[in-house]
Amino acid sequence: MADKGEPAVTPESTDAAVSGVEIQLEGVTKRYPGSAEPAVNDVTMTIPAGQLVVLVGPSGCGKTTTMRMINRLIEPTSGRITIGGEDALELDDVRLRRKIGYAIQQAGLFPHFTVAQNIAVVPGLLGWNKKRIAERVDELMDLVGLDVAQFRDRYPRQLSGGQQQRVGVARALAADPPVLLMDEPFGAVDPITRGNLQDELLRLQADLGKTIVFVTHDFDEAVKLGDRIAVLGEASTIQQYDTPEAILANPANDMVAGFVGAGASLKQLTLLRVRDVDYPDLALTADAGESPSELRTRMARAGATYALLVDRRRRPQRWVHVRNLSSATSLANIGRSVGDTVSTQSTLQDALEAILAEGGRAVVTGTRGEYVGMIDIETVTGVLAQLREEHEAAGTDGAGDTGDGAGGRAAAGDGVGPAGGAGAAADPGAGAS
Amino acid sequence: MTLFDYVADRWDRLALQSWLHVSEVVQSTLLAAVIGVLIGVAVYRSPVGSAVATGLASTILTIPSFALLGLLIPVFGLGPTPAVVALVLYALLPITRNTIVGLAGVDPAVTDAAKGIGMGRFSVLTRVELRLAWPAILAGMRVATQMLMGIAVIAAYAKGPGLGGEVFSGLTRAGSANATNQALAGTLGVVILALLLEGVYFLIARFTVSRGIRG
Ligand SMILES: Nc1ncnc2c1ncn2[C@@H]1O[C@H](COP(=O)(O)OP(=O)(O)O)[C@@H](O)[C@H]1O
Ligand SMILES: [Mg+2]
Numbered sequence: 001m002a003d004k005g006e007p008a009v010t011p012e013s014t015d016a017a018v019s020g021v022e023i024q025l026e027g028v029t030k031r032y033p034g035s036a037e038p039a040v041n042d043v044t045m046t047i048p049a050g051q052l053v054v055l056v057g058p059s060g061c062g063k064t065t066t067m068r069m070i071n072r073l074i075e076p077t078s079g080r081i082t083i084g085g086e087d088a089l090e091l092d093d094v095r096l097r098r099k100i101g102y103a104i105q106q107a108g109l110f111p112h113f114t115v116a117q118n119i120a121v122v123p124g125l126l127g128w129n130k131k132r133i134a135e136r137v138d139e140l141m142d143l144v145g146l147d148v149a150q151f152r153d154r155y156p157r158q159l160s161g162g163q164q165q166r167v168g169v170a171r172a173l174a175a176d177p178p179v180l181l182m183d184e185p186f187g188a189v190d191p192i193t194r195g196n197l198q199d200e201l202l203r204l205q206a207d208l209g210k211t212i213v214f215v216t217h218d219f220d221e222a223v224k225l226g227d228r229i230a231v232l233g234e235a236s237t238i239q240q241y242d243t244p245e246a247i248l249a250n251p252a253n254d255m256v257a258g259f260v261g262a263g264a265s266l267k268q269l270t271l272l273r274v275r276d277v278d279y280p281d282l283a284l285t286a287d288a289g290e291s292p293s294e295l296r297t298r299m300a301r302a303g304a305t306y307a308l309l310v311d312r313r314r315r316p317q318r319w320v321h322v323r324n325l326s327s328a329t330s331l332a333n334i335g336r337s338v339g340d341t342v343s344t345q346s347t348l349q350d351a352l353e354a355i356l357a358e359g360g361r362a363v364v365t366g367t368r369g370e371y372v373g374m375i376d377i378e379t380v381t382g383v384l385a386q387l388r389e390e391h392e393a394a395g396t397d398g399a400g401d402t403g404d405g406a407g408g409r410a411a412a413g414d415g416v417g418p419a420g421g422a423g424a425a426a427d428p429g430a431g432a433s
Numbered sequence: 434m435t436l437f438d439y440v441a442d443r444w445d446r447l448a449l450q451s452w453l454h455v456s457e458v459v460q461s462t463l464l465a466a467v468i469g470v471l472i473g474v475a476v477y478r479s480p481v482g483s484a485v486a487t488g489l490a491s492t493i494l495t496i497p498s499f500a501l502l503g504l505l506i507p508v509f510g511l512g513p514t515p516a517v518v519a520l521v522l523y524a525l526l527p528i529t530r531n532t533i534v535g536l537a538g539v540d541p542a543v544t545d546a547a548k549g550i551g552m553g554r555f556s557v558l559t560r561v562e563l564r565l566a567w568p569a570i571l572a573g574m575r576v577a578t579q580m581l582m583g584i585a586v587i588a589a590y591a592k593g594p595g596l597g598g599e600v601f602s603g604l605t606r607a608g609s610a611n612a613t614n615q616a617l618a619g620t621l622g623v624v625i626l627a628l629l630l631e632g633v634y635f636l637i638a639r640f641t642v643s644r645g646i647r648g
Contacts, residue, residue: 073549098551108546112564112643122550155645171550181549 018050020211021084021178023070028079030065038077039065041235049084050209052201054222056259057232057239063215066236067181070213071100083179098125101172101180101210105187107164109156115141115167116152122175140170145200162193169201173208180212187216198224219259223248223267231256245271249391265384269348277348277383279364279375283308288317288332292325299325308363309335314370316341316363341365342375348383351375436621439614447599451622454595455630457588458581461517465524466574472525473532473570474558483533490526498523498587506591516585516593523584524577531573535566568642575634582627586619596622 023046030040040062047053055063068074070081072093081088088096109118116137123133141148144166156164165185172180186194202225205212216222222229223244230241233255240252248268251257260267284304286295288311299307299322309318309331320335328334340354341363354362361376440447469490476482493501498519505515539562547557563570589597596619603616638647 071549073545094551094553096551097549100551102546102549104542104546104549106540106542108540108542108549110543110547110561111540112645114645121552125551125556155643157645168546 017207018209019176019178020050020209022049022082023047023084023179023211023213024080024082025066025070026080026082028066028069028081029077030062030069030074031077038235040069040076041237042079043236043238045230045238045241047211047213048228049211051227052205052212052214052225054214054216054226054229055232055236056216056219056222056229057236058259059217061232061234062236063217063232064183066232067183067213067215070179071097071102071181073097098122098175099177099179101174101177103165103168103172103180103182103185105184107156107161107168107185109164109167109171111156114153114155115146115159118156118167119170119174121171126175136174140173143173143204144170146170160193161189162197165189165197166200169204173204173210178211180210182212183215184217185214186221187218194221201225219261220267223271231259245387246391249387266349266352268384268387269352269380272348272383273344274342274346274348274351274364274375275344277375277379279373279379281372282361282374283363283371285310285314285371286320286331287312288330290331292328292331295320295331296322296325308338308371310371313368315368316365316371338363343367343369344372348380352377352380355380434611434614436614436617439611440618443618447596447618447622450594450596450599450619451626454582454585454597454623455626457513457517457593457595458520458578458585458630461520461581461585462524462528462574462578464517465521465528465577466570468521469525469528469573470532470563470570472529473536474563477533477536483537487526487530487533490529493522494526498584499590502588502591511592513593515591516588519588519591520581520584524574524581527576527580528570528573531569531576532566535569536562538569539565564643565646568638568646568648571634571638571642575631578630578634579627582623582630586623596620596626 025043025045025047028040028043029038031038043066055066057063065074069076070083070088072088076089083096083100110121113121116134119137119140120133123136128136137152138148141151146163146166151159151163151167156167159167168185169182172182186197189197198221214222214225216225226244228242229244229247231239231247231252233239239259240247240256245268247256248260248264248271251260251264257264284299284302284307286298286307286309288309295307299305305322307320307322308316309320311317316338318335318337320331324334340357342351342354343365344367346354351362351364355375355377361374363371364373364375366372434442472486476486501519501522502515505518509515509518543565544557544561547561552560585593585595586597586600589595589601599619599622600616603612603614603619606612606615
């Protein structure tokens with residue numbers, strides 16, 4: 001189940017301009033002087049152009065060594081590395097590095113340079129003129145979400161850890177390199193900031209389409225970010241190299257299973273969104289203007305015990321039991337209000353949370369908050385079972401939606417779910433959530 | 434004659450000697466800085482090299498200045514040369530040691546990033562490492578300068594230039610007219626000049642140390 005050498009095509013990367021290039025490692029080995037065992041042993045893998053590939057594995061397994069051989073901060077003992085078809089070992093190493101973005105855990109910003117000066121280093125090395133560099137610095141600060149006026153002239157020590165990482169990413173992207181190497185870049189910041197930085201990396205990547213090699217020991221981070229994940233064992237031997245969905249659904253061996261850890265199914269749910277699954281349009285809806293007796297007739301005909309009251313814009317309001325109708329003179333003010341709802345954008349994990357809170361099923365709303373269907377626990381378990389089945393058959397195709405990113409990949413082509421159609425089609429603003 | 438009258442009376446000569454004193458000390462410090470930084474750069478990556486360089490420089494400092502001058506006079510003769518050589522040798526320790534400490538104290542993540550984004554070896558050294566070690570190097574130079582201000586007085590024994598001549602001649606003429614005034618004027622001159630140089634170092638630090646790493 002190691003490198004399967006698949007073509008560098010994913011459905012998701014078609015909407016982003018791919019500016020990255022393919023990286024190939026062939027039989028790459030690194031033996032540090034004085035140690036008997038190689039730190040990286042005979043690694044062969046292809047990192048497809050424009051994809052974010054995560055190298056994940058326990059501490060000391062050789063992730064950093066593997067990554068640093070790509071920009072030759074470490075010289076391989078043997079093997080071949082090509083970047084965009086060019087033999088990396090033949091090129092001048094300093095020039096090679098100027099074409100490869102590099103971001104590391106402690107950010108490694110130059111403390112004596114301002115934010116702008118830090119970002120400007122590589123363009124400066126490449127001999128860009130002042131005006132072009134200044135424009136690029138502003139553009140990048142914008143891109144990574146740092147206010148230019150506020151932060152341009154600050155020094156690294158005047159920034160929070162998260163802000164430093166943003167500058168680190170901006171510096172890595174400064175000369176628009178096709179390839180980006182990131183070694184646990186978000187490892188040293190608090191969980192909330194880490195989550196934000198991850199979301200923004202996904203957003204950036206959706207626009208930029210770089211080839212990114214991302215090292216982490218955090219499997220959840222790998223699942224969240226990776227188009228593909230390489231789970232590495234001792235000496236960087238590849239245990240499994242596949243999409244997050246495939247690895248979660250069907251770990252190749254015990255080591256991978258151990259690394260995936262408990263809650264693999266729950267993690268899978270974070271990769272899927274409500275709009276990706278078939279949820280039925282089960283509820284009988286009524287608006288407050290309808291008379292109780294009329295509704296009762298409709299419910300009797302449909303055999304429904306509950307009806308969902310919606311407002312004029314079809315947003316769910318209250319659940320009405322058929323019992324409540326006999327004594328009521330109007331539908332206003334009867335029934336109990338709808339609790340948690342999920343949107344078509346929600347992850348299945350959020351949906352499950354709502355389903356459990358609501359006692360078995362939850363209302364699904366579209367982009368404007370309108371009722372589009374119901375999702376229940378069987379839908380969720382059904383999806384998991386189907387995934388497992390798909391990936392158990394050897395042919396995992398890597399075509400699943402890996403998108404979990406805030407907006408990013410998720411924003412493209414957002415429509416209304418299969419059971420939808422309730423009014424959403426008429427709204428040109430749909431999708432701009 | 435009061436000290437004040439004495440200084441007013443001999444102002445021209447004292448001013449000239451003061452100027453020569455400062456000039457000798459500053460030039461020796463600069464020369465020692467060039468040598469010390471080169472040594473520091475050469476050895477800082479190797480713990481053994483660092484220990485050897487610091488050890489040798491410390492050994493020099495343990496040689497009493499009179500003895501060192503006595504050893505240098507047969508080699509260089511009398512005059513400014515043995516004095517400057519002695520001063521440079523003494524200044525090496527604080528500068529070399531601080532260079533090594535400063536360079537070794539640079540965050541490895543910063544040099545790793547510098548290399549990783551494509552700076553060459555020389556750029557990493559001059560644009561990053563030495564810039565970050567600069568406050569330490571400057572502090573070493575400051576200590577060296579202060580030390581040399583005093584040692585330069587002793588160097589007058591080898592007929593070196595500066596206020597040392599005043600101090601020595603005042604002391605050897607003890608009891609005769611104005612002997613105390615002469616020795617005092619020389620000594621006070623050294624103290625005042627040392628304070629002035631402190632001020633100069635403060636200004637240099639202010640204008641050459643990046644705000645991002647200023648203490
Ligand atoms: N410069 C080095 N010299 C000798 N051994 C090293 C060096 N760097 C890393 N190693 C060893 O190589 C192995 C892999 O290290 P590394 O690539 O840093 O792992 P990871 O990034 O997965 O934690 C470890 O056993 C480590 O001790
Ligand atoms: Mg590592």
